[in-house]
Amino acid sequence: MxxxxxxxxxxxxxxxxxxxxxxxxxxxxxxxxxxxxxxxxxxxxxxxxxxxxxxxxxxxxxxxxxxxxxxxxxxxxxxxxxxxxxxxxxxxxxIAIPTQLPRTVKHFVAVNNLRFHFEKLTDPNGSRLMFFLSERELCRPYQDSKAMLHPTLALFKMYRIIPDAIARVRIVQGGRVQEMDLAVEYDAGTEHANFFGRTKIRQYGALFARHHEQLGNFKVLTFAERIGRIVSLMRQVVQHQPPRHLFYFALMGKLNQNLWLEDAIFLDPDDYFVCTRQGHRAVVVEQELHAEVLPKHALITLPATSPYKVSLREEREERITPQNMQEYNHINRAVI
DNA sequence: CTGAAATATCGTAGGTCTTC
DNA sequence: GAAGACCTACGATATTTCAG
Incomplete structure (x- = not known):
């Protein structure tokens, strides 16, 4: 007091x-x-x-x-x-006091919602958030929490990547402790999905392909409000064929539940689409999915990002329950 | 169909009252 | 006396209604 x-x-x-x-x-x-x-x-x-x-x-x-x-x-x-x-x-x-409202208030507010959700991230094993830095903080001059990010930030600059936020998560599972760096993106659905492909997917893809040993366990998580939008963005990912297991997508609303760290809420584009060649053209088509198997992933069990482009898919454990399956059912109708 | 008026909606301002 | 519930008022937007 x-x-x-x-x-x-x-x-x-x-x-x-x-x-x-x-x-x-x-x-x-x-x-x-x-x-x-x-x-x-x-x-x-x-x-x-x-x-x-x-x-x-x-x-x-x-x-x-x-x-x-x-x-x-x-x-x-x-x-x-x-x-x-x-x-x-x-x-x-x-301490920097903002002088005026951000250009895109809605987007800005959403990124701070993500901040709160990430800060709540914890599990009984001791997994936790190490830091969450939004674009605003990343642009500011030196800070303690940024020191440990310095090499990564230099890479981002080199590739002209400005994530909405960067988060580092410590994951404790079965006595194993690992850290994961996450580029966090909020997609308001205001641009063409194509633009996301030409910028974010290409840049992050190139960055990871060339610097994966430096980046370590690194993912790009993109959050959106509607499943239809996620479908469009996933198609872009598959079309551009970036390193596999690099991009994951989730609905903003899925974060409202506590313990989302362990909930299977993330979608892997390669689970849903495949890119085939027709002459010179790359065509993205829907994967064949068994009706009862809709692949989703929890943050703690995301497969390690591979520096290589998608090829043959290996078997993966799925964590689908009859309850949450329903929500993704219309994904098949939303595509094509 | 058009456009304007009426009405609903929403978040904040500011008051009183109760509780600790 | 400070925090917070509850109530009403207000300003501005959003939606609906309705005459022409």
Whole structure:
């Protein structure tokens, strides 16, 4: 608890407030909904609003609204930054206050939703998130957490890749500990799937093919809102034939369940499509799937990325239950 | 069908009341 | 006295309705 001097109206900063400031410093902007879900569990939206209003009144944070029917977006303000430096041993150089709203608010908000989901990632064996750095943080000058990423970041720069976020996950399974680096992409479905193919798939593919020993266990996870979109993106992957087991896709909504680390929510394009040649043309066709077998993967059991292009497929364990199978059934109708 | 008016919807502002 | 529930008001958008 901290009491500000010489002001009767000043608020007492709580540990929660400081945690919020810290998160705002990392995320840039957070919606009132995100703040409620993360810092005010089981509390009413009104109560959250009220607290945020108080903090905004005293210039710890600031509010920007895009419309009266959309959730407001909060950022750190001057006094919030000061409080953070004072009470959280922060370095002023590490705290950047955004001056204006990001160009694509929806996309930005979604990436921060991914941030929260990744931060919740844990399992009884001790698997956990090591760090999650969004594009905003990756673009900023030196930081402690970025030091260990430096070689990877240099590679990304070389290949002109700017992921929406980079996450490192430590996975503990059967006494074995391994770390996995994840390029995290959120696809809002606003561009042609073709564009995703020409940029992301090509660049990540080339990067991994040439530097897999340096990248280690590395994946590109792309999240989208609708299965139809994922199908389009998966077709692009198969058409471009990047190293296999590099690209995985999941629905944003699948992350809402706790313990998604162990849930089979990731789709491998090579499970669903195959690329065949017709003359000079590469044609992507649907894989033949047994009706009751719809391959999905959990993050902890993703097969190791192979530096080679897709060839003969090996057998894999599937984790399909009759309950979750239904959701992917229409995938067959959505294609072609 | 068109376009404007009416109505519904949503998140925030700000008040009172209760509880600890 | 601070946090939070509950209530009403407000501003702006989104959707529906309806006359011409």
């Amino acid at each position: 901290v009491r500000e001097k010489n002001s009767v109206t000043s608020v007492h900063l709580t540990a929660r407030d400081l945690a919020l400031f810290k998160k705002l410093s990392a995320a840039g902007w957070l919606t009132s909904t995100q703040i409620r879900n993360h810092f005010f569990p089981q509390k009413s939206t009104n109560a959250v609003c009220k607290r945020l209003r108080k903090l905004a009144e005293e210039r710890y944070i600031a509010l920007a609204r895009t419309s009266s029917t959309e959730a407001g977006l909060y950022r750190l303000a001057g006094r919030g930054k000061l409080a953070l430096i004072e009470h959280a041993q922060g370095d002023a150089a590490d």
